[in-house]
Amino acid sequence: MVTRLSHYFLRTLREDPADAEVTSHRLLVRAGYIRRQAPGVFAWLPLGLRVKAKLETIIREEMAASGAYEVHFPALLPREPYEATGRWDEYGDALFRLQDRKGADMLLAPTHEEVFTLLVKDLYSSYKDLPLTIFQIQDKYRDEARPRAGLLRGREFTMKDAYSFDYTDEGLDASYQAQRDAYERIFQRLGLEYVIVQADAGAMGGSRSEEFLHPTPVGEDTFVRSAGGYAANVEAFTTLAPEPIPFDGKPEPVVFDSPGTTTIETLVAHANEAVPGAPEGGWTAAHMLKNVVLALTHLDGTREVVVVGLPGDRDVDMKRVEVAFAPAEVEQASPEDFERNPLLVRGFIGPWTATGPLLGEDSATAIRYFLDPRVVDGTTWITGANADDAHVYGLIAGRDFTADGFLEVATVRDGDPAPDGSGPVTLARGMEIGHVFQLGRKYAEALGLKVLDENGKQVTVTMGSYGIGVTRILAIIAELSNDERGLIWPASVAPFDIHVVATGKGDEAYQLAESVIAQLEAAGKDVLYDDRPKASPGVKFGDAELIGVPQLLVVGRGAAEGLVELWDRRTGERETVPVADAVARLTA
Amino acid sequence: MVTRLSHYFLRTLREDPADAEVTSHRLLVRAGYIRRQAPGVFAWLPLGLRVKAKLETIIREEMAASGAYEVHFPALLPREPYEATGRWDEYGDALFRLQDRKGADMLLAPTHEEVFTLLVKDLYSSYKDLPLTIFQIQDKYRDEARPRAGLLRGREFTMKDAYSFDYTDEGLDASYQAQRDAYERIFQRLGLEYVIVQADAGAMGGSRSEEFLHPTPVGEDTFVRSAGGYAANVEAFTTLAPEPIPFDGKPEPVVFDSPGTTTIETLVAHANEAVPGAPEGGWTAAHMLKNVVLALTHLDGTREVVVVGLPGDRDVDMKRVEVAFAPAEVEQASPEDFERNPLLVRGFIGPWTATGPLLGEDSATAIRYFLDPRVVDGTTWITGANADDAHVYGLIAGRDFTADGFLEVATVRDGDPAPDGSGPVTLARGMEIGHVFQLGRKYAEALGLKVLDENGKQVTVTMGSYGIGVTRILAIIAELSNDERGLIWPASVAPFDIHVVATGKGDEAYQLAESVIAQLEAAGKDVLYDDRPKASPGVKFGDAELIGVPQLLVVGRGAAEGLVELWDRRTGERETVPVADAVARLTA
Incomplete structure (x- = not known):
């Protein structure tokens, strides 16, 4: 497919948005990917939607490979299931609550543990039906006290949330591992460095919990790791307590x-x-x-x-x-x-x-x-x-x-001993990019999800919950991958494969560009073609660098001799090559 | 891709759901496509999600062919733009309203005219930027007084809504026509019979408005048409008034x-x-x-x-x-x-x-x-x-x-004269499947959307609004296309291309089925394979007919001789053919 900039719904901005606190927000707005609608609530423009769709495709593929099936729940849900698990209250002000015309209490779901549990209760009744992992990619709501940092912490955001159902602890371990493996594959495909750290599972009522953090000094989460392989976020870090000391015969206070x-x-x-x-x-x-x-x-x-x-x-x-x-x-x-x-x-x-x-x-x-x-x-x-x-x-x-x-409430310091004896820890900062939880039986108990086991006995199901913030990951990639001139997308999620820029006063460059994009399109490439007849080369190059398609092809001065330039947006390398070579390389 | 029923997240139900008032609701729930979560609010199960995705792909392709660009707006929006156009009040009880933690009024958008208008105002300033048509496929909310009929009239529903922006009336006519043509292509691809009828444009403040109705006796809309080509819904029908009569010299009352x-x-x-x-x-x-x-x-x-x-x-x-x-x-x-x-x-x-x-x-x-x-x-x-x-x-x-x-408030009757002189009308019933509107300048005026024209003069933009209810269309197709045994999908939106059923006690049929599905998969077909070892042939055929994939391939008794059966779900025709012929025909 070729998309022509002369007609595309895209306007890049010269000025940073006034409310942008972080780079990703600033660049995604300036480059025409998103627009703010309310605090923490964004509209997606065509470019942003393309990146989001690519990200979702990667996640869907790895969910399918993990054996998970896709479903889709509504955002608007009744109060009762959330009342049954206590989350209607526990969520506090972070829950968007509303009433319908008949006065029934409803909410905009922040996550969907309850209704997934009820769905499985509704349809399944035997251990033979399990294990089961189902997921959705869906827009969620949290009324953050201070929605900030653009998409990094929005009030409406897209999440992939998956839930696993097993009737034994071993089954849960296996389902958990399958999702954990899928997450590793997703982040590897995205080229996103990650550390898996132990996380506190308490609030969700579960037993095992790990976070995928992208290590970065600007991260909002702090984690520790030891040379011996221990890693935990500071909330989950446990102190290695010294041995008790005998106090017989010690003087009085x-x-x-x-x-x-x-x-x-x-x-x-x-x-x-x-x-x-x-x-x-x-x-x-x-x-x-x-x-x-x-x-x-x-x-x-x-x-x-x-x-x-x-x-x-x-x-x-x-x-x-x-x-x-x-x-x-x-x-x-x-x-x-x-x-x-x-x-x-x-x-x-x-x-x-x-x-x-x-x-x-x-x-x-x-x-x-x-x-x-x-x-x-x-x-x-x-x-x-x-x-x-x-x-x-x-x-x-x-x-x-x-x-x-x-209680584990004291600050953690560089040099504190890891609780597993693997040596002193060092502190680092990271951004959460995924979370896997063993929920255990809390939700199944609260909502009565049982199945018959091999012996015909009713057993309570044990569950896992697995989340990736889709829009958050998109923002994190933008946050990590940019320079002073704009965004630099990894090829896996770039809005287009190739950005072709034609410049020059005559028709020569434009004619050559038409032949180039036709060949690229025939080879199945998604091409953004800057065919704007009146924009200056400076405007075109500036927009190309701001938009951040990793591979640029410039058709300009050398067009008469059949020469084009290949630009690598990341390294900045430029190379003049015959047009046939350029096409061959881009379609190889 | 092959999906194996032995592991799929699917349970068909023997009983009709108690709250189902219409066939589509009854069958979509029983066949495992959707589940009700609250009145008028549904979850999508894997089968349903597949049909919805196919429908959305057809719509996206025709939107792209019409020159429209895709964006995506949030469902949660601030009150102010809807206040500016009066719709915050006009929508009455049908609008889901809520407040955030800071007490700011927000809403769940029923349609998005306001924010599309503001987006274009934000980014565009010249006639050169126009025409523009942008669309989204998005979940919308309407607090219906009596949500009923399953997906036919939900409180949360997926819509494709498009908005066009022009600076001349002629431009709006052209944009309107392009969307109208796209709608015709969409319904033709879906094999969905339609009548385009004049609709009342008053409520939306516009000048021209047409509905796409699917003619069916169970439709909730009434329309009229004349042999001479006039067609309108009854709300838009206008009476051909007789000429005035002189009354000089008539007696007193x-x-x-x-x-x-x-x-x-x-x-x-x-x-x-x-x-x-x-x-x-x-x-x-x-x-x-x-x-x-x-x-x-x-x-x-x-x-x-x-x-x-x-x-x-x-x-x-x-x-x-x-x-x-x-x-x-x-x-x-x-x-x-x-x-x-x-x-x-x-x-x-x-x-x-x-x-x-x-x-x-x-x-x-x-x-x-x-x-x-x-x-x-x-x-x-x-x-x-x-x-x-x-x-x-x-x-x-x-x-x-x-x-x-x-005022046009009297009932319309068969034989009433069409207002355009094309003869007497007959009444018929239909279901709304699409709606195209010339909004004119109402929204642009209320929200201050102007551009500079060729003469450097500020002119108010004129808009169109174009909607298709995605989930509604899905329900309508299900409503039209079924028999007493279950759903019968048109191939264009069927959840799978082919449903392969293996039956028999030995391994023979299953082995042959494996070879068949491998060949179908290699040819790019989406196959649902009923490989359940313990389900009876009766259960398998019953499920297949309920699910409604139009093309069935049964591997059973004839497997030893290399024979399989091809079933046409719609016509009921069954044909025993050599397996190679069956594969050749299905992959032709």
């Missing part, structure tokens, strides 16, 4: 005055003057037990204040905090929270007072207390004494205080 | 007692006793002027009572009434409406009283009065006298009463 030492920094300085028995190098932040007060808002709307204790050289990582307390929402405690809990003395909070435990499972208050896994039994700490201008030293975990549990 | 004659029937009977000067055959309903009281609800919520006068042998056609008064909603006047308008004496209403006009432009009341076009000046009528038990005869239009206007 001692309260000391510490006026004005409401920060770890000032406390360390004061401890080095006031607290005996300092180790070589003196007391450091790592010897202090920092206590952070957080406020949870539970799904039922109740607010709860909790305290987390962690070594003073660490901070809480709010992303890890969110995962740890999900589905509750978490924020730093407010002044009002402190007013309502007068036992918490700001700047001097600790799990203990001279008269007994203040926080944790034996607490004198109702406040739950959680600990970083490094605070194992027998470790000794300097921490607040829950009284104005007073701290305590020699306070021993497991003897002087206990907690309601351990 | 006479009021007469007519106790209890509150219906046309009783009035005719009474008139034949009480009214002098009856024509040959006596007074008939056609001599009575019937006055119908209607209640309009305007967009601003105000309620208005109006009266329509028409010959007593006609009724008002509520579909024509709706069009005539759009965008107001219309219903028959309620008892409360009569209470509020005590001058309207039920059963005895007329446009006149002995003391002067009661209705119409010279009315003594505020009630507007409209007339059927047949009530031309000089026609003489028997009608109500606006007093209990009293009528009047000899009342002459144009002398004794006038109206606020003529």
